[in-house]
Amino acid sequence: MSLPTFSPIQPANIEWQENTPVASDYDDPYFSRQDGMAESRYVFLDGNRLSERFSGLQADQYFVIGETGFGTGLNCLLAAQQFLATAPAGARLHLVSVEKHPLRHDDLRTALAHWPELAELAAALLAAYPAPTPGLHRLQLHDSISLTLLYGEAEQLWPLFNHPVDAWFLDGFAPSCNPDMWQSALFSQLARLSRPGTTLATFTAAGFVRRGLQEAGFRMEKRNGFGHKRHMLTGTFSTDSTTTDIPARQQTSPSVLVVGAGLAGATTARALAERGCQVIVTDPAGIAAHASGNLAGVVYSTPSAHLTPQNRFYQQSYSHALRWLQHHDFPSSPEQGRLNGVVQHFVDDRQKAKITQAMDSGAWPEELLKPVGGIGVELVGGGYLSPADxxxxxxxxxxxxxxxxxxxxxxxxxxxxxxxxxxxxxxxxxxxxxxxxxxxxxxxxxxxxLKHIRGQVSYCRATEASKQWQQARCHGGYLTPAINGLHCVGATFNLHDASPTPSKSDDDENLQQLKTYLPGQWQELGGEDIEIAERRVAFRCQSxxxxxxxxxxxxxxxxxxxxxxxxxxxxxxxxxxxxxxxxxxxxxxxxxxxxxxxxxxxxxxxxxxxxxxxxxxxxxxxxxx
Structure with a gap:
């Protein structure tokens, strides 16, 4: 079986008609001109009986809502609002929504401004709203509410999602405007991800939609529609005619032992603890004592136009890391670092062509990658920080x-x-x-x-000129602004050297690389008189x-x-x-x-x-x- 092929995401083309966003490519508004909020509540929340189902949850249970068209996020935000109002403390909500053409950030902000009663949840969405890149994007709207956005074709992405759903918002543009989505392949995926008692609701009452969902295993019912719409559909997934609701699932909060207190161990422990787990972290060397212990590290990625699994992980993990750092308000001071962009300098024509192709293809949109004066590109939102802190x-x-x-x-x-x-x-x-x-x-x-790759970083004393540097820079190696008066210059890359002892020759290599690729910075740092205050050796672990x-x-x-x-x-x-x-x-x-x-x-x-x-x-x- 061949792997699915991912393509760059094309954001939505919006035409504003008075206060209503209309999708130009589909000639259909994103919500009712009459009362979008009331329609969403009536069709999707009431159609799935969410108020009573949320209030019936236990403190250790969770509920999953799947949606076939995120649009402005109105349906999801309303569901989140109702969950916070009716669900017991300790229960959790997982929203999962697919979107082929996500709104641009400014259009989303304009749309959400219509509903001030959703302002707090809307602010959380806008703060974490991902750039238009293909695949899954996990956002946290509240301590108890996550949103996973699936950017791309619904028929491609739902087969790659494998968690049961409790209720479906079958949204998206009307079947007459968007016939490609309303197909048996989608209905089969809804059924695959449903369990007995899973419900769905949709604004359409089209006969072929009702029949397609029935063939997929849903017992369908036609109901009065909202406003001027005569009818809508609701349904319940069932393997027989007597199936009723089954209990919501329990989120396990097990005891977990995390071995290692570096970056992998610390992030793993925190992710588990925020899910209610009791976590023990053990490391005889202490926190960030090995490869995670350098004075500074760079938050960056490697842009590529080719959306292979490897390159998609690099891209998706980059955006995910930025959301984590924002969520945890880190770094909070210059001593901890800054997230003000990383400049990737072109080191040769081959690298320049590769990165330029990534930008031109749309695989790396301008929200994540932008040119810098012909010398390189800026990884937007990246930066440098103290790994130990x-x-x-x-x-x-x-x-x-x-x-x-x-x-x-x-x-x-x-x-x-x-x-x-x-x-x-x-x-x-x-x-x-x-x-x-x-x-x-x-x-x-x-x-x-596993491979163990020795690296040495040189800590160089800041000068009056270098103290003005604001952004981390990557070239053949990397250079960070000063933290506690020291710049990180590095790092060597040696697979065949197992010595833990720092060497002058590695310092010389780091400074020569800096001189070759960033001669201006090399000179501002002192040129031939650069002072190396310290150096550190660590071993990268790589597959x-x-x-x-x-x-x-x-x-x-x-x-x-x-x-x-x-x-x-x-x-x-x-x-x-x-x-x-x-x-x-x-x-x-x-x-x-x-x-x-x-x-x-x-x-x-x-x-x-x-x-x-x-x-x-x-x-x-x-x-x-």
């Missing part, structure tokens, strides 16, 4: 306990078990190894296909296909599709730990808690540790980017 910030949560035990072995089970160097044991419902290059030292994990290992730990000597019970990996982030770990943390946390995942199935498979076992058993060559 970020880790400490994340681990400061009442649901997280930090200890310093040494783990010598792990065993699957319910609960899973970790053996300690002092002879003791720790038990947890799940164990997540965020141990990077140390992971193969554990018994049975030597098969992991052989350049993607992290994120997911259940497979049993190498058994069926590769049988994962070890309760054991997970989140490691091999290479030099992109700041950027990649938040998305992987949410993926691991949702897997453990049994809630909707923040990435599509294609990326789940691309990140799964079992990919290497499957590849080996099938005797397939390693996939190379």
């Amino acid at each position: 970020w880790c400490k910030h994340l681990l400061n949560h009442p649901g997280i306990t930090l200890i310093s035990s040494v783990i010598t072995d792990i065993e699957e089970g319910a609960p899973a078990r970790a053996m300690l160097a002092d002879g003791g044991q720790l038990h947890a419902d799940a164990i997540v190894l965020c141990t990077a290059g140390a992971t193969p030292r554990l018994p049975g994990l030597g098969w992991l296909p 052989i296909d350049f993607l992290p290992l994120c997911g259940p730990l497979p049993l190498a000597n058994e069926n590769p599709h049988r994962a070890a019970r309760g054991l997970y990996l989140n490691l091999a982030h290479g030099s992109r730990g700041i950027t990649g770990t938040p998305l992987c943390a949410d993926l691991i946390a949702d897997m453990i808690c049994g809630t909707p995942l923040p990435v599509d199935q294609q990326l789940v498979d691309a990140l799964a540790p079992e990919r290497f076992i499957v590849r080996k058993r099938r005797k397939q060559p390693e996939w190379k980017p």
Whole structure:
């Protein structure tokens, strides 16, 4: 089976007719000219009986709403508003909505301004609203409400989503205006993702829609429509004529042991704690003591026009990391860093052509990537920060306990078990190894296909001129503005050097690279008289296909599709730990808690540790980017 092909996203073309946005390509308004809010409440909220279903939830239950056209977000925001008003504390709502042509940010702001009673939720949506790039985007509208936006073709994206839905908003432009969406393929996906008792509601009463949904397994009912519309449809998914509502699902909040307190461990622990889990983090070296411990790191990505799973992960994790940092209000001071854009300088014609192609193709829209005076591009929203301060910030949560035990072995089970160097044991419902290059030292994990790449960064004393620098810069290496009077210049990349001792030759290499690609900055930093105050060596952990290992730990000597019970990996982030770990943390946390995942199935498979076992058993060559 071939992988789905993703394409750049084309934002919506909007024509404003008085106060109503109309989609030019479909000649259809986004909401009722008569009263859009009242129509949405009547059709989608009342049509799915959400008020009574929300109020009937238990504190540990969650509810999933799927939608076939996000538009202005009105339906989702109204559902969120009703959930906050009627659901018990502790319950959670997951909104999942697909959109082929997302509104531009300014158009969305203008549309949402019509409804001041939704201002707080609208502000949360606008603050986190993703750039138009294909795939899934996870937003947090409230501590108890997440929104996952699926940008792209509905018939392509719903097959890559694999979590049951409790209620459907079958929205989108009218069938007469948008016939491509209202097809049996969509109805089959609705049925696949439904369970007995799942409801749906839609504003249309078209006969072929009603018949198509009936053929897919929904018991349909025609009801009075809103305003001047005569009829609408509601439905209930059922395998027989007597099925009634089944209880909402419980979100598990297990006990979890996270091994490692670097970027992967800190983000994983925080994602779990925010889902109500009790988390123990253990690291005998302390917080961010290894590869996550450099003075500064850069939040960036590698633009590409080719939307392969690898490149989509780089892009999606970049945007996801920016939303995490914004949500957690970090960095909050210049000593912690700044998110004011990263300048990627062109180092040669090949790189320039690749990045220019990414911009011209639309795969990287101007909200994320823009040219900088012919010398390079700016990764919008990126920046630099102190990884250690970020880790400490994340681990400061009442649901997280930090200890310093040494783990010598792990065993699957319910609960899973970790053996300690002092002879003791720790038990947890799940164990997540965020141990990077140390992971193969554990018994049975030597098969992991990991590379350990030495890097040395040089900490250079700031000058009066360099103190004025505001943005991080990437070239052959990277250069950050000063933190505590020191600039990070680096970093070397050596696969065949295992020495932990810093060397003058590596400092010379870092400064020569700076001189070659950024001669102006090299001169402002002191030129031949640059003062190196400190240097640091760490070892990047990278997989052989350049993607992290994120997911259940497979049993190498058994069926590769049988994962070890309760054991997970989140490691091999290479030099992109700041950027990649938040998305992987949410993926691991949702897997453990049994809630909707923040990435599509294609990326789940691309990140799964079992990919290497499957590849080996099938005797397939390693996939190379």
